[in-house]
Structures are given as C-alpha cells and as structure tokens.
Amino acid sequence: MQPSRIWSEIDLQNEGKVTGYLRVPISTHASAYGWIPVPIASIKNGSGPRILLIAGSHGDEWEGQLLLIKLIQSLQVQDIQGHLIILPGANAPAVEAGQRVSPFDDGNLNRSFPGDPNGTPTMMIAHFIETVLLPGCDLVCDFHSGGSSLEYLPSTVIVAPKSGSQLRKSVDLIRLFGLPVGFATDASTGGDRSLTGACDRLGSIPCLSTELGGGGTASRNLLRAAEVGLARVLHHLGVLNTAPKERHSCSTQLLYRVRPNDFVYSPAKGLFEPFATLGDNVTDGQAAGRVHFTEEPWRKPVTVHFGVGGVVLCRRFLARANLGDCLFNVGRKWAPD
Known part of the structure; x- marks a missing residue:
C-alpha cells in the first residue's frame, strides 16, 4: 500500500x-x-x-x-x-x-x-x-x-x-x-x-x-x-x-437499530412539529409528527409515522426540515445474552 x-x-x-x-x-x-x-x-x-x-x-x-x-x-x-x-x-x-x-x-x-x-x-x-x-x-x-x-x-x-x-x-x-x-x-x-x-x-x-x-x-x-x-x-x-x-x-x-424502518424521514420541505421526544416508547405506525408549509400556511400539513415501534433514540434538533432529512430513529429492545 x-x-x-x-x-x-x-x-x-x-x-x-x-x-x-x-x-x-x-x-x-x-x-x-x-x-x-x-x-x-x-x-x-x-x-x-x-x-x-x-x-x-x-x-x-x-x-x-x-x-x-x-x-x-x-x-x-x-x-x-x-x-x-x-x-x-x-x-x-x-x-x-x-x-x-x-x-x-x-x-x-x-x-x-x-x-x-x-x-x-x-x-x-x-x-x-x-x-x-x-x-x-x-x-x-x-x-x-x-x-x-x-x-x-x-x-x-x-x-x-x-x-x-x-x-x-x-x-x-x-x-x-x-x-x-x-x-x-x-x-x-x-x-x-x-x-x-x-x-x-x-x-x-x-x-x-x-x-x-x-x-x-x-x-x-x-x-x-x-x-x-x-x-x-x-x-x-x-x-x-x-x-x-x-x-x-x-x-x-x-x-x-437497523435501517431503514427504524428511521423516519421528512416527506417534504417545511417546519416539523414532533409528536414524540427522546426516550419515548412508540408503536408500529404511530404518528411521529407533522410537516407544516411556511410558504402555503393554508395547506394541510403532512403527517409522518414511525415504521416500527421501539424507543426513540434520536430526533432532529432543528425545526426546519427538507425532503429526506432524518426526523427520528428508533431502537428496539435487545437481549444479546
């Protein structure tokens, strides 16, 4: 080398x-x-x-x-x-x-x-x-x-x-x-x-x-x-x-934690309103939050959901989100031994 x-x-x-x-x-x-x-x-x-x-x-x-x-x-x-x-x-x-x-x-x-x-x-x-x-x-x-x-x-x-x-x-x-x-x-x-x-x-x-x-x-x-x-x-x-x-x-x-279902991504550009916080226990399909549209405040927000249940490990710290930004990731209980 x-x-x-x-x-x-x-x-x-x-x-x-x-x-x-x-x-x-x-x-x-x-x-x-x-x-x-x-x-x-x-x-x-x-x-x-x-x-x-x-x-x-x-x-x-x-x-x-x-x-x-x-x-x-x-x-x-x-x-x-x-x-x-x-x-x-x-x-x-x-x-x-x-x-x-x-x-x-x-x-x-x-x-x-x-x-x-x-x-x-x-x-x-x-x-x-x-x-x-x-x-x-x-x-x-x-x-x-x-x-x-x-x-x-x-x-x-x-x-x-x-x-x-x-x-x-x-x-x-x-x-x-x-x-x-x-x-x-x-x-x-x-x-x-x-x-x-x-x-x-x-x-x-x-x-x-x-x-x-x-x-x-x-x-x-x-x-x-x-x-x-x-x-x-x-x-x-x-x-x-x-x-x-x-x-x-x-x-x-x-x-x-495994990808991709343990990650929640923003489906659009806007302001993210979270429905969960770090350490919360969430369930499969539970609403994770909503993306609001600052340029069209009259437009109905888009709701995003957790793909799988578990413990919220990580959250987006910034309220502003773009399409594809990570909003949450989740870990599931693990018993290796």
Whole structure:
C-alpha cells in the first residue's frame, strides 16, 4: 500500500507524553506550500494495550472533542500502562469551521475510509488513520454526538460482531461505560467507508463509539458521565492505573437499530412539529409528527409515522426540515445474552 503523505511531528514509538500535529499537505491560492494542522497526542509507558481515541470526525460534534482535550491535559505518563493515541479533532478543517464536513473538500471523515494518500485532505487523513494509527490497536473509541442537526439519547454504540465471544466483550464494554443506553447496529451508517469498516479490514479491531447528545452544545453532566465511563473502560483494560472514584450506578438499556424502518424521514420541505421526544416508547405506525408549509400556511400539513415501534433514540434538533432529512430513529429492545 502506498505510504501516507502526511508527516507527523511526533514519533509514536517514543516513550513518554508527546504532543504535536499531523501535517496534511495542502496547496491553495493563499498558501502554495502549506499544511493543515491536525492535533495529536501520544502517551506511552512500557508494554500494554494500544488504544486509539478519536473525536471530531464530524467537526460540529463538540462533546467528544472536549472529553479528549481534557484527557490530554490531565493524563501523565505515570498514570497509564501501555499506549494511548489521541486525536481530539480528527477532521481538523471541519472542527475549525464548526461544521460536519471539511470546508476544503466537503469531506465527511467517517465516510472516507480507506482514504487515499494522494486524495483530498479528508481522504489523506482517513488513509493515515487506517494505515498508520489503527494497525496494532487493541481498541478504538470513536466519540460522536448528534452534531448541529440531531440530538441523541446518551448512548454507547457498537456494530454487532458476528463472533459470539466478540459480541459478549463488546456488550461488557457498553455496560462498563455506563451511559443510559447502549445500542447495536447491523452495520455502521457509513458502511465499509466508516472507521468501523476500517477496523474490520484490519482484523476486527474492537470499536466502541458514542452518541453524546448533540444540538450543537455540550452538557456538563453528560460530559462528566463520558469522562467516568471512558476511565472505567481504560482501567478495565489495564491502561489506566487508577479507577475513577465515582461508582457505577447506571443500568444501561440495550437496544438494536437497523435501517431503514427504524428511521423516519421528512416527506417534504417545511417546519416539523414532533409528536414524540427522546426516550419515548412508540408503536408500529404511530404518528411521529407533522410537516407544516411556511410558504402555503393554508395547506394541510403532512403527517409522518414511525415504521416500527421501539424507543426513540434520536430526533432532529432543528425545526426546519427538507425532503429526506432524518426526523427520528428508533431502537428496539435487545437481549444479546
């Protein structure tokens, strides 16, 4: 495979705590021989698990970015055993712009794997992650939220492994993380172009993701719950030397989500009036809401319905909706064991 054109300021093999940038080459009108800085931290202390922590694949998902920024500042070499690699803002141009995709190439990093070393900036970042950072990892944690347009129940997420033993280990990590909901999917919404797809190509590296709220903001309580949950997972795997002081008191509800019937989409452009909210239990065919028409306020609104019953996992945060926008998605009760 062709090597990456991205140059790292830090040597990932070195012991200790080092921080710096990945330099993504770019040539624009304003900067003929420039590079895009992607922040990276490496904390390595002897032998032990290699864990990759990623946030900011979508630039407007702030909760995971805050989580990993704080982790870089707080962790010291003596706090861990093994190797932590941390990308707090993986799609750095999108993070800087405060939008889901990169302003350089409209690139959605979590739809860009396996990437291309000679491609656009987003493709180059995806290729670097898959070919340089992922190999040899024992776990990847990928922190997401609903971003600007969606809001999720606080959830940990997995793509359900086919192996029974792998599935049990993944469910154990969901419960250990301890958010109110843990859900599984048949496949990532990005398919084999997602980070999960990259993990599968490299020999089924376990990938634990999250959906930490959304709506373009960050909740103090949820951020703290994620900090404690990640610490529990890292301590369980033998990477973090000290367990968090907070006790694990949350009972995680397990759900399963599959497309397409678990998703409700807008049938028209207009203002969406929801009939359900996060965490509601809904039934097959139940009315989900109505789309009203601002340009023709005398026109009868269109009612939309849930395709299947279950628990409302996600809702559109913005009232304005276009044809094809996701309004809700639903998870059904799941008993993997």
